[in-house]
Amino acid sequence: MSSAVLAAEPAIDWHGRPLPVAAPGADPWFVRAIADQPVERRIDVAGAAIELLTWQGDDGPGLLLVHGAGAHADWWRPTAPQLVRAAGQVAAFSFSGMGGSDWRDAYSIDLHADELMAAAEAGGLFEGGRRPFVAAHSFGCLPAMLAMERWGERFAGLILIDLYLPPPGRPPARPRERKLRRYASLEEGLGRFLLAPPQDCPYPFMVDFVARRTLRHTGMHWTWCTDPDGGVPVAHDVHRARLRQLTVPLTLLRGECSRLVDVEVAGHLREVAPAGTRFIEIPDADHHILLDRPLALVAALRCLLEGP
DSSP states (O other): OOOSOOOSSOOBOTTSOBOOOOOTTOOHHHHHHHHSOOEEEEEEETTEEEEEEEEOOSSSOOEEEEOOTTOOGGGGTTTGGGGHHHHSSEEEEOOTTSTTSOOOSOOOHHHHHHHHHHHHHHTTTTGGGOOOEEEEEGGGHHHHHHHHHHHGGGOSEEEEESOOOOOTTSOOOOOOOOOOOOBSSHHHHHHTOOOSSOOOOSOHHHHHHHHHTTEEEOSSOEEESSOTTOOOOOOHHHHHHHHHHOOSOEEEEEETTOSSSOHHHHHHHHHHSOTTOEEEEETTOOSOHHHHSHHHHHHHHHHHHHOO
């Protein structure tokens, strides 16, 4: 989907990305959320600087927000501030090769799990003996599950949002082919922005926001902040076995109308998820729940964080 709101050359941050501001005409809740600016910094993980955003609250278990492939921490900016009251401290980060994080020569699920854990520690989520929650979307579910396999006793629970693990025999999702694109203007780049998998979104200002923050100016042209060589092979059988063996309290949250996690995939997840797993569906939501049903997602996460 291309952005619906175009503007003149904007002010940019240190990374060359347009500053995180709400587009004219955005809903009031969105404007308030974007105005609630997090603390922004970068932490070193295995030689790469990883972008970390934190929102400080009061009492609560703590929450780490994990994005999907080709996305970044800013996908959570509209929702994170609305979770502070229930979570206390909230943190979001960008995997290496995405957002404001460094690119690497090679990537792996193991490295991304290390980045996740480093973000939780640097974000102060374990302070005072807290055991935080992790909420991960799409591809981000895979390193989140590996992190739980390694350090699950340090966390209160894992929330997997639209996890794609197809039944055996079903062809795996084809990775999106990426190339290093160059655009003469921000408007040209915004016109080429596509969600993957593609879907409609009732909030064009949400798509506009993440599209702008996915582009950066190099001094000569605009390009994407996602490393075109940043893809990671996905062995579904390995991740399926890992899901079965998780011992951390687990919730599988799905978009009711997800074209990726369809009825067949959702049924398979129910078969392989460990006993005691909670299953939640967000009504009328497609795969990119963060963008098309953000307030319903906030409500679901609040309930899970606050407990029974």
